[in-house]
Amino acid sequence: xxxxxxxxxxxxxxxxxxxxxxKVGAKSLLKxxxxxxxxxxxxxTEYVDLQPHRVVASCLLGLKDRVLSSNAIWTCxxxxxxxxxxxxxxxxxxILALLRxxxxxxxxxxxxxxxxxxxxxxxGFVVPYTGGLATNIDRRRxxxxxxxxxxxxxxxxxxxMNETGIGNLIEKAVENKxxxx
Amino acid sequence: xxxxxxxxxxxxxxxxxxxxxxxxxxxNYLGLTFKELEGASCCPDPVATQSISIDTWLTxxxxxxxxxxxxxxxxxxxxxxxxxxxxxxxxxxxxxxxAFDRVNTVLKKIGYEYKGTSDVYHFAELFSQEKYLEKxxxxxxxxxxxxxxAVHYGCHLVRPSKILKFDHPERPETIDKIINALGGKTVAxxxxxxxxxFCARLQEEIGFKLVEDKITELKELEEGVDVMVxxxxxxxxxxxxxxxxxxxxxGKELDIPVLYLPELMAIAFGVEKDKLGLTTRxxxxxxxxxxxxx
Numbered sequence: 430x431x432x433x434x435x436x437x438x439x440x441x442x443x444x445x446x447x448x449x450x451x452k453v454g455a456k457s458l459l460k461x462x463x464x465x466x467x468x469x470x471x472x473x474t475e476y477v478d479l480q481p482h483r484v485v486a487s488c489l490l491g492l493k494d495r496v497l498s499s500n501a502i503w504t505c506x507x508x509x510x511x512x513x514x515x516x517x518x519x520x521x522x523x524i525l526a527l528l529r530x531x532x533x534x535x536x537x538x539x540x541x542x543x544x545x546x547x548x549x550x551x552x553g554f555v556v557p558y559t560g561g562l563a564t565n566i567d568r569r570r571x572x573x574x575x576x577x578x579x580x581x582x583x584x585x586x587x588x589x590m591n592e593t594g595i596g597n598l599i600e601k602a603v604e605n606k607x608x609x610x
Numbered sequence: 611x612x613x614x615x616x617x618x619x620x621x622x623x624x625x626x627x628x629x630x631x632x633x634x635x636x637x638n639y640l641g642l643t644f645k646e647l648e649g650a651s652c653c654p655d656p657v658a659t660q661s662i663s664i665d666t667w668l669t670x671x672x673x674x675x676x677x678x679x680x681x682x683x684x685x686x687x688x689x690x691x692x693x694x695x696x697x698x699x700x701x702x703x704x705x706x707x708x709a710f711d712r713v714n715t716v717l718k719k720i721g722y723e724y725k726g727t728s729d730v731y732h733f734a735e736l737f738s739q740e741k742y743l744e745k746x747x748x749x750x751x752x753x754x755x756x757x758x759x760a761v762h763y764g765c766h767l768v769r770p771s772k773i774l775k776f777d778h779p780e781r782p783e784t785i786d787k788i789i790n791a792l793g794g795k796t797v798a799x800x801x802x803x804x805x806x807x808f809c810a811r812l813q814e815e816i817g818f819k820l821v822e823d824k825i826t827e828l829k830e831l832e833e834g835v836d837v838m839v840x841x842x843x844x845x846x847x848x849x850x851x852x853x854x855x856x857x858x859x860x861g862k863e864l865d866i867p868v869l870y871l872p873e874l875m876a877i878a879f880g881v882e883k884d885k886l887g888l889t890t891r892x893x894x895x896x897x898x899x900x901x902x903x904x
Contacts, residue, residue, distance in 0.1 A: 473813075575627055
């Protein structure tokens with residue numbers, strides 16, 4: 430038996446559900462009937478602290494902090510079976526991506542993901558492609574007789590990342606991490 | 611003949627050029643023509659980028675789509691992750707006017723305009739069309755007779771079907787049709803639509819469990835499995851590397867070779883095996899090649 434937990438109504442964030450559902454891809458949140466199909470088909474259901482249908486229920490109830498601090502939102506393998514099978518058309522995978530975005534805004538960004546974004550920013554790709562590394566890659570491609578690889582203008586990638594705010598989010602995550610030390 | 615803008619992504623051209631080589635070889639055999647999508651960036655990846663900022667993800671993806679629009683061509687992807695990102699972006703931006711405007715506000719400042727005129731395809735969709743299946747049967751040099759093939763579709767190719775519209779989400783046949791045209795048999799197995807776990811990056815034990823479950827099931831099949839094929843570099847690498855690690859740890863004999871579909875097609879089309887980079891695999895496909903007398 431788990432201990433009974435009491436949460437006061439004034440601690441709930443009633444607007445949380447609308448913070449999510451105002452995004453076009455996530456408006457389906459409000460249609461959930463708590464049938465649990467998402468959780469029964471979930472690839473990682475045995476690894477999460479909150480199963481998919483309970484994440485949705487928590488969003489609807491306004492348990493914002495609990496949702497954004499759960500491991501459930503980061504454990505998902507993005508297999509999309511929840512979205513595929515939901516009889517009400519709730520796009521749980523997209524809602525989860527949005528919840529991750531909200532968690533990152535609060536400064537909670539996994540180091541691995543931050544690293545990937547930095548690599549894309551510096552190279553245009555998830556694989557480092559600069560200097561000597563690029564020379565080696567080009568040589569390998571040549572051995573297979575492949576055409577010359579033309580990378581993107583990195584100024585454009587930097588511009589898009591800054592304009593869409595991802596640069597700030599990552600800096601914030603780094604600051605948070607440093608202040609934890 | 612239809613022409614496509616070839617979108618390579620990053621993992622295949624930069625880390626796995628032998629996959630790209632195999633793809634270009636078979637595309638050439640099948641008479642597919644394309645223009646290179648020069649200046650394209652990472653799709654960007656549907657895990658890290660989307661998780662941190664959906665807006666960044668959509669805008670970078672739309673920039674790639676713009677490059678194909680400039681060429682006036684549809685996009686052909688050779689990785690399931692790229693397929694998911696680019697196709698989902700196209701669908702989301704067509705449904706969400708506000709996101710469409712936000713994306714274009716940013717893109718216009720660097721001289722792009724996203725219109726939504728190019729469609730996105732994965733090569734498996736093309737090659738399973740009747741005209742290509744017929745062509746495959748005609749140019750077959752080494753039919754995969756008596757070969758039992760386990761097809762792994764991969765999540766980002768089939769789900770969510772509402773967006774990707776690739777095939778039936780629980781009973782897809784696209785890749786099976788291609789294998790059959792090559793002369794091979796595909797095995798039915800319970801875990802066919804299971805995830806490889808690569809994208810559960812923060813908890814590696816999930817990937818290990820999923821790989822062990824799937825390969826164990828395949829090893830226990832009565833008819834025996836000669837090879838597993840996938841169409842995504844992440845899935846192929848995941849099953850190839852992890853099954854060896856699991857073998858070492860548990861003593862279980864997990865040794866099913868995993869090939870990228872174009873590699874198996876290239877073998878069947880008679881491309882010299884030494885050109886294909888098959889030796890890079892953790893599980894060497896030696897028995898498979900012996901069975902085919904190659």
